[in-house]
Amino acid sequence: MILVTGGAGFIGSNFVLHWLARHDESVLNLDKLTYAGNPDNLASVADDPRHRFVHGDIRDRSLLAALLFEHRPRAIVHFAAESHVDRSILAPGEFISTNVEGTFALLEAARAYWDGLDQPARAAFRLLHVSTDEVYGSLGPCDPPFTESTAYAPNSPYAASKAGSDHLVRAWCHTYGLPALITNCSNNYGPYQFPEKLIPLMIVNALAGKPLPVYGDGRQVRDWLHVLDHCAALERVLQAGVPGQVYNIGGASEMANIDVVHTLCDVLDRLALKPHSYRAQIEYVADRPGHDRRYAIDATKIHRELGWKPEETFASGIEKTVRWYLAHADWVARVQAGAYRAPLGAAQ
Known part of the structure; x- marks a missing residue:
């Protein structure tokens, strides 16, 4: 068994x-089932005996300890954030x-659990952050x-909190020997992404006839990675990574945000058959504070050492993503209405 934290969120559920x-x-x-944790994402495995869902918070140390000692996972994959x-x-x-206190709680629970394993199980155990x-x-x-040796320089509270969690994982590996990887x-995109993120927001707003808000001049550059390529990486x-190592995972698809939006509009024009272009709905809005201008990933290390490369180009991945959202209007409607939060959360 493996333990997955945050497994009802976008990347975790995929x-x-x-x-x-x-x-x-x-x-x-x-999974805690915050607004971004959606039980609907896991509907296809609701009756699968290999999947057990627990509604809980990674900051709850007693819960973490109980789960680890009851289920004896061989690995933890930590998405919750x-x-x-x-x-x-x-x-x-x-x-x-x-992101910081929760990761600390998970590390301490994992360390206590790992310390109590026999030697073969200790050697095989992994924590992937x-x-x-x-x-x-x-x-x-x-x-x-960016390479794995690039110095950290987070510019948003989110980035700073993730940097803090990375440093904790590194320290627990170095100080205590916990076999952790980072x-x-x-930027991920694909099925089940909450529609506050750029790509699903643009798809949902376009289909609803709403403005497509683009920050600033839209020239902020990101590297785009299809979520299933990320899952394969x-x-x-988890299979072959070396504990204590960091692996950058990128999609080799750098694009400016406005070019992403234009591409989405063009795909929607072709698939949704609207009489005029969705590009007409684009509106530029005030930039957000501290908006980073460009991210780019050098994924040479994971290519060279572990043999992973993305299968999707941005063109193929975005086509599949648009088709998924067009085919899952019911999922989008439940997310927008908040209906997805009631059934499983209320039953716990």
């Missing part, structure tokens, strides 16, 4: 579905509490991409 589709090994899924930059600007305390390229700060237009990924790191 990872759970990816894992169960490829492995017989069970998943213990711990507050992750939206705009929300971190408005309410930074939640990000420090979940999933982080972001935002910890590295912002790049200039001609700067080389991954830093670029995490699976590979």
Whole structure:
């Protein structure tokens, strides 16, 4: 069994579905079910005996200890985090509490559990901490991409909280020997992404006839990674990564935000058959405070050492993503109405 934290969120739920589709090994899924944790994401495995969902908070040390000692997982994959930059600007305390204090609680529970394992189980155990390229700060237009040795320079409360959690994981590995790994990924997109993020927001707003808000001049550059490529990379790191190492995971798809929006509009024009272009709905809005100008990932290390490369280009990945949202209007409607929060959360 593996323990996945935050497994009802966007990347976490995709990872759970990816894992169960490829492995017989069970998943213990711990999620607090905040606004971004959606039980609907896991509907297809609701009756799968290999998937057990637990409604709980990673800051609850007694719960973590009980789960670890009852289920004896061989690995922990740690997704649970507050992750939206705009929300971190408005309410930074939640990000420090979940991302820093929550990771600390998980590390301490994992250390106590790992200390009590027999030697073969101790040697096989892994804790994989999933982080972001935002910890590295912002790049200039001609700067080389981030590598695993790039100095941390976080610029938002979200990025600072993730940097703090990364440092804790590194310290617990170095000081206590806890066999932990860290991954830093670029911007993910794909199925089940909460529609406050750029790509699903643009799709949902476009189809609803609403403005497509673009920050500033729209020339902020990001590297885009399809979420299932990310899941495959995490699976590979868990399988063959070296404890104590950091692996950058990128999609080799740098694009300015406005170019992403234009591409989305063009795909929607073709698939949704609107009589005029969705580009007409684009509106430029005031930039957010401290908006990083460019992120770019150098994923040479994971390519070279673990043999992983993304399968999706941005063109192929965005086409699949738009088609998914067009085919899952019911999922979008439940998210927008908040209906997804009631059934599973109320039953716990």
